[in-house]
Amino acid sequence: MADLPEPITTLIKQLAKLPGVGQRSAQRLAFHVLKMSDADVLAFVNAIDSAKKNLKNCSVCGGITDIEPCAICNSEKRKNGILCIVANAKDVFVIEGMREFSGQCHVLGGTLSPMDGISPKDLNIDSLIKRVKAGGINEVILATNPDVAGEATASYLSDILKPLGVRVTRLAYGIPMGGSLEFIDPLTLSIAIEGRRDI
Amino acid sequence: MADLPEPITTLIKQLAKLPGVGQRSAQRLAFHVLKMSDADVLAFVNAIDSAKKNLKNCSVCGGITDIEPCAICNSEKRKNGILCIVANAKDVFVIEGMREFSGQCHVLGGTLSPMDGISPKDLNIDSLIKRVKAGGINEVILATNPDVAGEATASYLSDILKPLGVRVTRLAYGIPMGGSLEFIDPLTLSIAIEGRRDI
Numbered sequence: 001m002a003d004l005p006e007p008i009t010t011l012i013k014q015l016a017k018l019p020g021v022g023q024r025s026a027q028r029l030a031f032h033v034l035k036m037s038d039a040d041v042l043a044f045v046n047a048i049d050s051a052k053k054n055l056k057n058c059s060v061c062g063g064i065t066d067i068e069p070c071a072i073c074n075s076e077k078r079k080n081g082i083l084c085i086v087a088n089a090k091d092v093f094v095i096e097g098m099r100e101f102s103g104q105c106h107v108l109g110g111t112l113s114p115m116d117g118i119s120p121k122d123l124n125i126d127s128l129i130k131r132v133k134a135g136g137i138n139e140v141i142l143a144t145n146p147d148v149a150g151e152a153t154a155s156y157l158s159d160i161l162k163p164l165g166v167r168v169t170r171l172a173y174g175i176p177m178g179g180s181l182e183f184i185d186p187l188t189l190s191i192a193i194e195g196r197r198d199i
Numbered sequence: 200m201a202d203l204p205e206p207i208t209t210l211i212k213q214l215a216k217l218p219g220v221g222q223r224s225a226q227r228l229a230f231h232v233l234k235m236s237d238a239d240v241l242a243f244v245n246a247i248d249s250a251k252k253n254l255k256n257c258s259v260c261g262g263i264t265d266i267e268p269c270a271i272c273n274s275e276k277r278k279n280g281i282l283c284i285v286a287n288a289k290d291v292f293v294i295e296g297m298r299e300f301s302g303q304c305h306v307l308g309g310t311l312s313p314m315d316g317i318s319p320k321d322l323n324i325d326s327l328i329k330r331v332k333a334g335g336i337n338e339v340i341l342a343t344n345p346d347v348a349g350e351a352t353a354s355y356l357s358d359i360l361k362p363l364g365v366r367v368t369r370l371a372y373g374i375p376m377g378g379s380l381e382f383i384d385p386l387t388l389s390i391a392i393e394g395r396r397d398i
Contacts, residue, residue, distance in 0.1 A: 003274060004295055005265040011250040014243045019231050025219060031289045032218050033247055034254060034263065041251050044213045045244050048232055051210040052240050055233060064233065066204040075202060090230045096203055 008034070057089070060131070062107035062124040064089045072096075078104050081138035085128065085157065087111045087145065095143070103141075106131065111149035112156055120156065128157075132164050139167040146173060207233070256288070259330070261306035261323040263288045277303050280337035284327065284356060286310045286344065294342070302340075305330065310348035311355055319355065327356075331363050338366040345372060 008030055016026035033041065057063065058070035065071065072078055072092075082103030084095055092105050108123040131137065140161050144150035158168045174192040175184050184192075207229055215225035232240065256262065257269035264270065271277055271291075281302030283294055291304050307322040330336065339360050343349035357367045373391040374383050383391075 003270040003277070004292060005254060005263060005270065007246075007250040007253045007265050008263055011246040014246040017239075017243075018228055020224060020227065027289060027292055028219065029217055030250065031263075031287075033250060036251075038251070040216075041247060044216075045247055047206075047210040047213040048240060048244055051206040051229065051232060052235075052237070054206045055204060064204060064207055064230075066206050071202040071204065078202070090226060093203060093226055 057107075060127070061105050062089070062109055062127070063092045063105060072104055078102055079136060081136060082141065083131065083137050083139070084141045084143050086143050087150065087153070091143065108144070108153065111144055111153040113149045113152075123153075125157070125160070129160065129164070132161060132166055137166055139169060142168065142170045146171070256306075259326070260304050261288070261308055261326065262291045262304055271303055277301055278335060280335060281340065282330065282336050282338070283340045283342050285342050286349065286352070290342065307343070307352065310343055310352040312348045312351075322352075324356070324359070328359065328363070331360060331365055336365055338368060341367065341369045345370070
């Protein structure tokens, strides 16, 4: 494509580096950018700039924030004694998206994975223990993913946190709402039957 | 999500405006941007800036270019008498991606569509007629899409261009290479049989 203009081939290359964006999508996005108004492009570029410059990890919970400590850690309303442990900062968005959790969060920054060389000291576990020891927390909800690494991490944290005198809970396993039995994997179904409840 | 930091929610909103990017993808992209190095973010933002500032439509062919006229129109090597007509500037990328077409292109800027109020005067047809009348062109390949609007546009252009004494051709219809008969629609198959060739 020697005869194509350099600015657009560069833009396509840059866009194709984004996760989930292939060559075709990158082309489509590049032409979309060309069609956007100058003001829209400026707003877009400024949003990237501002996010990159102003966001850091909260020193208390490890989540993404532009103030220190973050709005969740700083809110008196959210000091209700419940702490939700998640693996990654983006999981906080999922929790907040629910609009029902009114406690605080703690971001581990990953899950235990000996194969990838991720041991407890690589996660925000020391700060978690400090928070729990500081008091004011009655319950810790372990909200890591229900996969091997997430389960191992939850189990490890449970062993550490229980002796500190807090209630340790785990998200319920079962069939997802709106799901169809036809498409549920056998393991989930067997866990859902095992955990059945009287109605 | 009142407690989430503004710079990231703004970035997610901006990313979600892109075509094909939903709320989830926008979140994933936003967190990817936060993980990118400062240099990578700068290169990305500069690519957007540069594309937006330096690219315009070529006055000759209507394609995207950073020089005037564009590299394709300006290249002596590509003045071989063959002109490929495409609907949109991004179609030029598809033609160039083939690395086999050595003629010139002409971008209509859309296809005829009375329903959407797009008539011949809204497309770069006057400039096409001027180019053909100026001479040096022996063949015009109509490479609009094989859909209703593309066919109508090709038919309209054919009627206009043939009296000017140039050969007017259309891309071949048939089964796509690597396709499977099982998944070919009946219309394409019937056209492929109609257009069968001796081997």
